Amino acid sequence: MKHNILIFNMTWTEYSARTSGGSTPVLLPVGALEQHGPHLPMNCDTLIPGAVCQQVAGRIDALVAPPLSYGYKSQPRSGGGNHFPGTTSLDGNTLVMMTRDIIKEFARHGVRKVAVVVGHTENLMFTIEGCDLALRDLRSQGIRDLRIVHMGYWEFSSEQTLRKVFPDGFPSWNLEHAGVMETSIMLHLHPNLVQFDKVPLHPPADFPPYDIYPVEPHRIPSSGALSSAKTATADKGRLMLDEYIETISMALIDEFGAESFSRPDKQEQTL
Ligand SMILES: [Zn+2]
Structure with a gap:
């Protein structure tokens, strides 16, 4: 029988084993x-890292925990800001504590x-702070062998792929x-959830190199998008997602050691 990958579909006995x-x-x-x-x-x-995790887990024989579906407050220069209806955010401390608690439970x-x-x-x-506090608490309980790899999945894009996806130059x-990027990956993963005819056509947002609080919504594109996705395609999405899956799998095999993975070449190296 093929292993279950998603923790929330497993029985406790399967999970424990x-x-x-x-x-x-x-x-x-x-x-x-x-x-x-x-x-x-x-x-x-949530959908994109969830899909990355599922596919990586299938390759390296890992499990996927239920995603944390709420995050820290959207910021104007990276997410449009927290003032849009629907954006539903946690205080930083809440996210730190959730990350810490969940990791300690896994341990x-x-x-x-x-x-x-x-x-x-x-x-x-x-999330880095949550990892750090979990490790600190676990050390005080005598658990010193937990290893955490922390990442933003987009960091795994190669220059070569970015040149293909953004032939006119990568904005940031x-x-x-x-x-x-996000629109292309969504077109690849969930085309039924993309309303491509509503893609905004405005130029990229032009922000000064600082933030202003309270946030002034008139400085932010009213669409909520910070650049136009008009050149997004499902093919670009597949290209980017496949690269994330491949390179994140390799990174986890390297960082976690090969003993639990079925890659004979790697296993020999660790002997
Ligand atoms: Zn996003």
Whole structure:
């Protein structure tokens, strides 16, 4: 029988059998409920890392935890800002504590390899803090062998792929909010959730290199997108997603050691 990958579909006995030895990695997608322009659903930042985690887990024999579907507050220069209806955010401390608590629970079950796969830029420092506090608490309980890999999945894009996806030049990851990358991946994964005829056509947002609080909504494109996704295609989405899956799988095999993975070449190296 093929292994179950999704923790929330497993029985506790199946889960315990897979996790108790500590060799099976657990992947935790961390997303957001955030506006993504008039053309994308608000759970993009959860769906994309969730899909990455599922496909990576299938390759490296890992498990996928239920995603955290709410994130830290959307920021004007990376997500349009937290003032849009629908964007539903956590205080930083809440996200830190959730990340910390979940990782500590995995460790209590015997898990010793955790990958936190973030889909929403604003989460990054808070999920890092959650990892750090979990490790600190676990050390005080005598658990010192938990290893965490923390990432934003988009960091795995190669220059070569970016040149193909953005032939006229790559704007920046922040301006990509609801832009070509996310729209292309959604066209590939969930075409029925993309309303392509509503893609905004305005030029990229032009922000000064600083933030203003309280946020002044008139400085932000009213569409909520920070650049136009008009050149997005499902093919571009597949190209980017396949690269994430391949390179994240390789990174996790390297960082977690090969003993739990069925790659004979790697296994020899660790002998
Ligand atoms: Zn996003």
